[in-house]
Amino acid sequence: MNYLGSKSYLAMIPEVTAGVALKPTTFCPLVSESIKSMLNYNADRRMKGLDWKSDDLLLGDRKHEGDIVIYSDGDNLGHLLNMTYLKGSTTGDSDGYTHPFTVGSPKSYTIEIQKGPYAQRYFGVKADQLKLEFVDQKMQVTASVKATGQFSASALKEALSGSVTSLKLSSAYDLKPTAGLVAGDVITVVGDDGNGVDLTLLTVDADGETLTFASTAITGAIGNRVYLKAQTPSYTGIVDPFFLGDTLIGVGADSTSATTNAGAKSTATGMYSFAFTLKNNLLDASASGSKDPLQLLPQTREAEVTTRRLFETPEQHLAWLNSTKQAITMISTGEEMTTAGTHESLSVKFHKVKLTTNEENLEVDSLIFDTQTFEVLYDSSDGSAIEISLVNKTAGTAY
């Protein structure tokens, strides 16, 4: 049997305790996904009397990382921001919740990605990097995430026969193979007849290998497959992403003036492309106690903005030459949420940016553009580098 990627989902839930998995309940349509576990197997090079390189592989430091790409609508963007930056107190009501995000410790998530019949679940997930860009009008966000572990598939450690209420998973992958599973999960055990038997977990034993469930008749040999059954996705009304056409970008000498300029089309700067990348530089080193990264901790934060706008005066060239402080505010207005006229919105303030490159390349028949890269700097006078405010339909408790 073959499976279509288009039927897959991304499901997310913020964890109460970082690294302790929960069953994801928020489903988000993916554009693409490339998260993978790197087991870093190496050939076993011990001298075993062979004239061949090796007869086995040995595990190295395990890592779990990759990209999630989605279209940036207000509700789902909130989760990706929440795994990148620190959410402050949410205000508002069901007519529009306002969530402020500032540079700080992000929430850790459990995420799940469907691969045909099974789901790949990653826990302890945080964003190492978040890139927002406009692709053919649509705001697209790429979260480069890392995780502290995964559960997807395992094997029976002991044979099952007749009516059983528990099973043990093989420790071939990890000494605690049930990490990532929670009560309420549905797992599929492939019986000796080749048919899968679905089991809803009642408990995940503290021994790290035993799972219990209601009495079920299964006949299965040691090594038979056991996998996390993919959920049936459910969506809370898939809304349009933010569009470049509904985005105003203000540039000014400081954040106040940039925000004022972003307030109207007449004062905003028309950007032919606009993208920014927020980086957390997560520490993901291995440490005692876990074959996976023990924990994911943000280190030095940094960010970069890239823009393309029409060249009109040598102003930006001079700003680059003289390393002049500028500020940028982006305000994107999204779908109308209420008949009262409240819209989803995303406001991002870069308090202090300076040009690292400003190219004015010439091409035959073409107008000259300023193609720019800004380093986002900490503004000591404002006491901030970046401020983000998101208005959507999702209550603060969901984050």
Add this chain to the structure above:
Amino acid sequence: MKNKYKNISNLDLFVPQVGLVKAGEEVLTEVDINNSNFEKVEKVKITPPKELITEDKNKLN
């Protein structure tokens, strides 16, 4: 075989191949919904109380 599921979340949810299920509502579907926002509603066999089971006096033997 159809199963009944209840949307136990406080959100209206769209389920592919099932449709929109409003918060708190139940849906009868052939799709096996494995989703933590939904709870399977077990079928309860209703047996009328004994005193209500009366012999049909008009039945011809």
